[in-house]
Amino acid sequence: MDAADLVIVGGGAAGLAAAIAAAERIGGRHVVLLDGAKTLGAKMLISGGGRCNVTHEAVSASDFFGNRRIIKNVLAAFPVRETIDWFHALGVELKREDTGKLFPTTDKARTVLHALLNRCQALDINMFTGHRVSRIECGLDGRKGFTVVHSRGAIHTRTLILATGGRSLPKSGSDGSGYAFANDLGHSVTATVPALVPLLLDDKMFHRELSGVSQEVTLTTVLAGKAVDVRTGSLLWTHFGVSGPVVMDASRVWTLARERGDRAEIYLNVLPGRTFEQAKHWFIMQASESPRRSVVKTLALVVPERFAEAVCAAVGCNPQRAAAQMPRSERDRLLSVLTRLALPVTGDRGWNVAEVTAGGVPLEEINFRTMESKVVRGLYLIGEILDCDGRIGGFNFQWAWASGHLAGCAAAASVS
């Protein structure tokens, strides 16, 4: 059986960051990286719409779900400034967009992937693609450490980094098999559900006719009568339902509730910042200033006109009627829908579309200074396999770079 000082299972963002950090300290020939995929980086290449949103100018624990005290410590050990410097040293310059997201100046994810792989090559890291791991055992034949069984044989190591990702985009190789390894090694795994995923709506909704329309909304998720998540941002209507950053960010609250057998309700206020009373006041002012302007044209001052038409039809009011002529009851019905529009969510778009996984190995089972397992010595867990998921904007990669870097340094120190 082969043997190595340090084996990393999974060569995604976290695994590559760990491999580089470790190899820079103990030399690449002591580091073995195994990945089941034929080539590395499939997910990275399609990330950020093919541009790879590497990180965000301001990353804090509040951008993530999970144990925020632990997340804060991990992020602090490898902050955004270090990510920027690290990529600079790898030959990748990053630029900031208005949203605060950082992308490579080339606007190509390939630039990021190539820089990481080139560094691995320059460090002489033993990289084995097409090596799918099927089983990991603690020790074997009385030896300490781990036996990693893969599609081409087995390898023994004293130090193991598990970087197998979550369940999102299974065709890229991240199919959740890492959770079983963590479980077999003694870790618990919380329920895993798709996150950063578009949501499907019942056909009784008017989403199809609005496909392609986007608008600013406040989205509230209600569980057992209590608003548990409130966020404002851009929503995109699609032929299947709703997408866009605000929906993607909120989706994990809905998918997690469904997993637990709870019913989460989602409401939109398409007039963000206005209550029903404030919306009514605004409408009355508009109707008195321009009494002959139609209802739909009045609404089109604050929402897309196609949406205004659809909502008028749904509420059963005449969109062409002059705003000042609108019966009070009809106006109030319309404005109450605009400030609290219930979305009949029937499901999500699933693992093939979800960008990340909510749930995983609890952070409490990890030493946040090193990413070493508190359950098994010599085992490190990093990236998406852990119960930590960020919102859209480069936060998930930042988690992968930070946790990967920490584990790579700590594992190297333990080996040497």
Ligand SMILES: Cc1cc2nc3c(=O)[nH]c(=O)nc-3n(C[C@H](O)[C@H](O)[C@H](O)COP(=O)(O)OP(=O)(O)OC[C@H]3O[C@@H](n4cnc5c(N)ncnc54)[C@H](O)[C@@H]3O)c2cc1C
């Ligand atoms: C479409 C899409 C777009 C995204 N865009 C962004 C973005 O722009 N910015 C951002 O911050 N985040 C983005 N994300 C999220 C981000 O890609 C992930 O959070 C991040 O890649 C997780 O890194 P990881 O290394 O933990 O896991 P992964 O990148 O999933 O890597 C895991 C690796 O482990 C390997 N593996 C798994 N099981 C085994 C096994 N049994 N044996 C051997 N190898 C195995 C896999 O082949 C894979 O290479 C996006 C995700 C998707 C799906």
